[in-house]
Amino acid sequence: MNRIYMDNAATTAISAEALNAMLPCFGQVFGNASSIHSTGRDARKKLEEARRTVAGLLGAKPNEIYFTSGGTESDNWAIKGAAFANRHKGNHIITSQIEHHAVLHTCQWLEKQGFEVTCLPVDEYGLVNPEDVEKAITDKTILISIMAANNEIGTVEPIAEIGKIAKEHKVLFHCDAVQAVGAIHVNVNDWNVDMLSLSAHKFHGPKGVGALYIRTGCKVEQFMHGGAQERGRRATTENLPGIVGLAAAMEKAVNGMEENAVRTMYLRDKLIDGLLKTIPHTRLNGHPMKRLPGNVNISVRFIEGEALLLRLDLAGIAGSSGSACTSGSLDPSHVLLAIGLPHEIAHGSLRLSLSDNNTEEEVDEVLKVLPEIVTSLRNMSPLYEQFLQEEK
């Protein structure tokens, strides 16, 4: 059975370019980039080349790029590091209700350390209102952290507008751009961000590696203590294969973005329109226009998300859901609740996330298979039975 992979917001397949760039680092370029000898210098050369590539793609300077173990570390470092480094100025942090847990749980932990956090609500599409950000700023505000695009519902946030506000009020601005890099235009200057998180495996790079952009002059505490790597700000021997893979993947993703986005958006819209048309009692979650090129998120009423995912998997289709059963708790996704979905509708959510690897044939196959699965699950749903009786 041919497998159809539509869970690219979770992770992506590694690109040939990234893999080929990495392979020498598992062989002859094995050196420690901090070593003085030529084996070490070979590694250093690749490391700094990767840093220049990443910086160039973000509109940053190479010495503003710090490699990390991934998006979660970048978010943790940015938020905790900025909070503690600027504690003398204030203790107030602004974020939104739909951030990734790497941001939300970090902010919740900071609350226990004496910081105050304002978690801004979003509208029905998951959009943060820049005016709300401005209104929330007090003389104690030291940091704003808002994501570029939401990982579940794909809504693209008005980052440039928020960045402008942050700059005017001289508040540090961190942006979790994990879902955005390689999918939409990302530029640290256009956005006025002071810190930006990214993760390689979301754009066909390897897992376990990411980067944090820290603008020159932005005060951030050191996160990992030890050696003098990353200009003394992030200790530990650099993950050279990962870093080289990240840079190669990012180069391909960002340079091919415009062409890929057109194609992926066509597939996305065909999938969304097809599903909403063929399956009654479904709704699109997230913004209809301001959304990531590859994100499809629908709620299918009267059925539960995990059952839907398992049935899809049996048919060879990989997706994900924000249902409680897949979140590992009794509550469905915090993002779906934040956009105002009642629990029972949030439980029936399905996310299909596309990349440039997906084809129109795959979309057609999903459009054929998914309605049949929904019918079968609805036929055994007491909620559907109740709905039909009430309709009579």
Add this chain to the structure above:
Amino acid sequence: MYSEKVMDHFSNPRNVGEIENADGVGLVGNAKCGDIMKMYLKVEDGVIVDVKFKTFGCGAAIATSSMATEMVKGKTLKEALQLTNKAVAEALDGLPPVKMHCSLLAEEAIHAAVEDYMKNHPEAVI
């Protein structure tokens, strides 16, 4: 994460549907938590001659409903009342710890259906 038996009962659930003029109906769970089970019983001389279910819920909820119906079909009401969630989970070769509440729901649904039967048939003795 699921056993083969769970996947079997999930992909080919037994006894799905409704029974018209059922002798007992049990409805447990709520949509907010993501699980609702409805069990229908047909009873003759204190024996469950037919049982059907409808479930809104995850893979484990559907599989435990299916297994529970198999376990009580042909059994006396008394035996059905003795059905435990542990027995249902064991019959499925185990459930992940976070899914044990699904088996509890299956037990409760069967018990609720038997109790409904008892309410409708106060003369019945078990």
